[in-house]
Amino acid sequence: QVQLVESGGGSTQAGASLRLSCKSSVDRYTPFYMAWFRQISGKEREGVAAAAGRRNLIKRYAHSVEGRFTISKDYADGTLSLQMTNLQPEDTAVYYCAADSDVPGESAFLTPTAYRYWGQGTQVTVSS
Numbered sequence: 001q002v003q004l005v006e007s008g009g010g011s012t013q014a015g016a017s018l019r020l021s022c023k024s025s026v027d028r029y030t031p032f033y034m035a036w037f038r039q040i041s042g043k044e045r046e047g048v049a050a051a052a053g054r055r056n057l058i059k060r061y062a063h064s065v066e067g068r069f070t071i072s073k074d075y076a077d078g079t080l081s082l083q084m085t086n087l088q089p090e091d092t093a094v095y096y097c098a099a100d101s102d103v104p105g106e107s108a109f110l111t112p113t114a115y116r117y118w119g120q121g122t123q124v125t126v127s128s
Helices: none
Strands: 006-007 010-013 018-024 033-039 044-052 058-061 069-074 079-084 093-100 122-127
Touching: 006 093, 010 093, 018 033, 018 058, 018 093, 018 122, 033 069, 033 079, 058 069, 079 093
Parallel strands: 010 122
Antiparallel strands: 006 018, 018 079, 033 044, 033 093, 044 058, 069 079, 093 122
């Protein structure tokens, strides 16, 4: 069973940057499909960014973060990262790492139900 652990969350001010990391617990294995989701208080979980592949990644971003967030994957050590810049109060949420070995097409990259494995989440709070 693949287990994921997120880190890097915290509290910051609008305009600041944070970098989130997600590490797979399985030695010498990195899931082909990995993504970041977030859940804003009182709302449903939503896709943030996805990365499919090994070294050459297929990436997809939610419109709300495109141009501000960058997803990357270190396939060798099983680490998924999310560099977040120009953070805004509306980015405040619990951020989750997700992964799977089989996602049914790019249209599902940012769909929570497409992923079987999830981390415990890390809180990001942005103040104005």
